[in-house]
Structure formats: C-alpha cells, structure tokens
Amino acid sequence: MERKSFIKQLLAGSAGVTLFASQIQMLQGCTTPLKTKKLGIALVGLGSYSTTQLAPALLETEHSYLSAIVTGTKEKEDVWSKKYNIKKENIYNYTNFDEIVNNDDIDIVYIVLPNSMHAEFTIRAAKAGKHVICEKPMATSVEDCQKMINSCNNANVKLSIGYRLHFDPINGYLMELGQNKVFGKMNTETGFAFTLKNPEKWRLQKSLSGGGPLMDLGIYALQAAIYMYGELPTSLWAKDTTKDTAFFNKQNIEGSLEWEMTFPSGKALCKTSYEEDFYCYITANTERGEIELNPSFTYDGLKGKTPIGPIEIENVNQQAFQIDAFALNILNDTKSIVSGEMGLRDMYIIEKIYESARTDGKQVLLDEIPNILDLRKIRN
Numbered sequence: 001m002e003r004k005s006f007i008k009q010l011l012a013g014s015a016g017v018t019l020f021a022s023q024i025q026m027l028q029g030c031t032t033p034l035k036t037k038k039l040g041i042a043l044v045g046l047g048s049y050s051t052t053q054l055a056p057a058l059l060e061t062e063h064s065y066l067s068a069i070v071t072g073t074k075e076k077e078d079v080w081s082k083k084y085n086i087k088k089e090n091i092y093n094y095t096n097f098d099e100i101v102n103n104d105d106i107d108i109v110y111i112v113l114p115n116s117m118h119a120e121f122t123i124r125a126a127k128a129g130k131h132v133i134c135e136k137p138m139a140t141s142v143e144d145c146q147k148m149i150n151s152c153n154n155a156n157v158k159l160s161i162g163y164r165l166h167f168d169p170i171n172g173y174l175m176e177l178g179q180n181k182v183f184g185k186m187n188t189e190t191g192f193a194f195t196l197k198n199p200e201k202w203r204l205q206k207s208l209s210g211g212g213p214l215m216d217l218g219i220y221a222l223q224a225a226i227y228m229y230g231e232l233p234t235s236l237w238a239k240d241t242t243k244d245t246a247f248f249n250k251q252n253i254e255g256s257l258e259w260e261m262t263f264p265s266g267k268a269l270c271k272t273s274y275e276e277d278f279y280c281y282i283t284a285n286t287e288r289g290e291i292e293l294n295p296s297f298t299y300d301g302l303k304g305k306t307p308i309g310p311i312e313i314e315n316v317n318q319q320a321f322q323i324d325a326f327a328l329n330i331l332n333d334t335k336s337i338v339s340g341e342m343g344l345r346d347m348y349i350i351e352k353i354y355e356s357a358r359t360d361g362k363q364v365l366l367d368e369i370p371n372i373l374d375l376r377k378i379r380n
C-alpha cells in the first residue's frame with residue numbers, strides 16, 4: 001500500500017486489524033509462506049507467562065504449534081502433556097535439554113526463564129541447531145547479547161526477541177502516527193510500573209533478574225520511545241527515584257527510575273517502578289493535540305485516542321501474531337523485525353541508563369548505539 005494512502009486511511013480513522021496483519025506479512029517478505037510446514041515449538045520454563053499467555057496463544061497460531069516442553073518441575077510434565085497433547089518423548093528438563101538436537105518435532109525453542117538464564121539457554125538451543133525466540137530482556141549484559149547473536153549466526157539459526165507489541169495493531173497504529181509525524185512534531189512520555197515487594201521472587205534477586213523494574217518493565221517504555229519516533233536516541237539522563245531505599249538497596253536493585261532520552265526530533269520522558277501503583281501509558285504531545293494509549297503495554301484492554309478521536313482498533317492475541325511472524329521468518333528465510341540485534345541495542349541503552357543513574361543524572365551520549373531500528377521506519 002502506498003504510504004500516502006495509508007496515512008489518509010489513518011487520518012480517516014479507518015486503519016484496522018486486517019490492514020495491520022497484511023502489513024506484518026509484508027514485513028516478513030511474503031504474504032504466503034514458501035513452505036507450508038507447521039513449525040514445532042518447545043517452551044522452556046513453564047512459569048506464569050508460558051502458562052497464561054504463550055501456551056494458549058500456540059493453540060491459535062497458524063504456522064506453529066506447541067510440540068515440546070522443558071521444565072524443572074516433575075509435576076508439570078503430566079499436566080502439560082495431557083492439556084496440550086505433548087508426546088512423552090518431547091518432554092525435557094534443564095539437564096537433558098541438549099538432547100533436543102535429535103528431535104525433529106522441535107524447530108523453535110522459546111526461552112521463558114528468568115533473565116540471567118536467557119543467554120545460556122539461547123546458546124545451548126543454537127548449538128542444538130534450533131531457531132530461538134528469547135523473552136525480553138534479551139540478557140543481562142551487552143556482552144551476553146553479543147554471545148547469543150554469535151552463537152545463532154555460527155549455527156545458522158534465526159533469533160528473535162519476545163517484543164510482542166511490534167505485532168499489536170494498536171501500538172502499530174501509534175508507530176505509524178508518530179514516525180510519519182501525522183499530527184506534527186511531538187514530545188513523548190511513557191512508563192510502566194506495578195508493585196512488587198516479595199524478596200523471594202526472582203525479579204527482585206539481582207543474580208536472576210540482572211536489575212530492577214528497568215529490566216522488566218522499563219524496557220517497554222524504552223522500546224515505545226524508539227518506535228514512536230522511529231529514530232535512535234542520541235543521549236540520555238537517568239535518576240534513581242527509589243523511595244524505599246532500605247528494601248531495594250538490600251536487593252541491590254532500583255525500586256523506581258526516571259530517565260529522558262533525546263531523539264533527533266523530540267524527547268521522551270520515561271518512568272518505571274516496582275513500588276508504585278500500576279501505570280502503563282504512552283502519551284505524545286503533538287502540534288495538533290494529544291495521542292494517548294493507556295494502558296499501552298498490556299495483553300489486551302488497550303485503549304487510546306488521538307487528536308481526531310478514540311482509537312477504534314480491536315485487541316488481538318499479540319503472542320499468536322508474534323510467534324507466527326517468526327515462523328514465517330523461518331519458512332520464508334527472512335529476518336525477524338524484533339531481532340537479536342534489537343535486543344542488544346536495548347541492553348546497550350539499559351547499561352547507559354544505569355550509568356547515568358549512578359552519577360545522579362549526568363547526561364550520557366549514546367555515540368556507539370547499534371544502528372537497529374524498527375523496520376517500519378526503514379520501509380518508509
């Protein structure tokens with residue numbers, strides 16, 4: 001579709017799910033897969049996200065299905081194999097995981113473990129010759145992200161990060177509005193928070209999480225700022241705004257954080273927290289009024305408005321769209337729009353945010369930022 005007529009449709013408020021789905025397929029390089037095999041997926045880590053979102057989504061996918069599970073909890077084996085009709089020989093644990101190399105039912109390994117385990121399991125999956133989807137954040141350091149990319153390249157397998165919102169039509173609509181400056185120049189505010197104070201949880205243990213809410217929730221704000229502009233930030237400042245310093249210092253992670261990124265065409269003020277009531281929003285103050293999405297990063301219930309009225313686009317199963325898009329990448333031999341390089345780029349920015357927060361808000365230049373942008377912008 002011509003860019004001009006697409007923008008016209010946006011302004012008329014008629015862009016919808018069908019249009020967005022076909023755009024995603026265009027981004028995958030082909031509308032129908034060259035090969036038609038349904039790809040088998042092994043979920044690694046059967047915690048909350050796998051249980052409540054990914055496994056149900058895999059019942060809705062067209063090009064992929066749940067063929068195997070990897071779990072450290074014996075009791076889950078029976079429950080999952082019955083519920084999802086998984087063969088006994090397709091159940092693995094973290095020790096015998098590498099035996100997947102001999103299993104043709106597994107094309108893709110989806111890693112849904114605590115953050116510090118992402119690198120190890122991505123590298124092991126690649127060595128077994130399997131394509132990988134790794135949950136966000138990609139890892140806990142740029143160095144690990146690079147090792148993961150290298151392993152996948154060496155094994156000639158594809159790597160994708162679980163950035164589901166690139167496959168959500170409502171966030172996609174905001175990307176188009178922001179990147180095409182449909183309502184003129186803008187400054188953006190975005191944030192994500194929920195309350196978490198249980199020190200037993202891996203998210204509050206630095207050795208497993210790699211950091212506080214920035215790693216877990218703030219990464220959505222970081223992503224949103226970049227995809228709203230379709231530009232890379234050139235500098236940033238960050239401040240640790242933790243209130244309960246006694247608790248969070250003991251955990252050695254931040255409780256709350258604010259940062260601002262400067263882009264060539266505007267600024268983005270971002271917030272994240274584990275000690276505030278739930279918030280989850282993108283706001284863009286444009287020359288013609290406000291664009292708002294609130295909540296912006298949840299699985300459904302997304303609600304938004306633009307200067308011309310409410311956004312009337314249906315919520316979709318983001319995870320099903322995301323996983324099928326990767327299956328199409330494999331079937332059509334195209335690159336994921338949410339690549340390992342994008343995951344590494346975000347980890348680079350996260351490291352710079354922590355660097356600035358340690359110096360109480362010193363401006364940090366992002367002069368070596370990996371040049372990876374959302375392909376929607378590159379296409380324009």
Ligand code: NAD
Pocket residue numbers: 045046047048049050072073111112113114115135136137162163164202208216
């Ligand atoms: P969870 O705690 O519910 O599940 C973690 C799983 O890892 C459990 O099955 C647990 O048994 C297993 N595990 C293995 N070794 C462990 C260890 N040493 N300590 C703790 N657990 C261990 O977590 P979750 O919410 O499912 O998150 C898993 C990953 O998925 C994280 O990287 C998170 O950031 C990501 N996630 C992404 C989204 C998204 O929307 N993309 C949403 C939720 C979580």
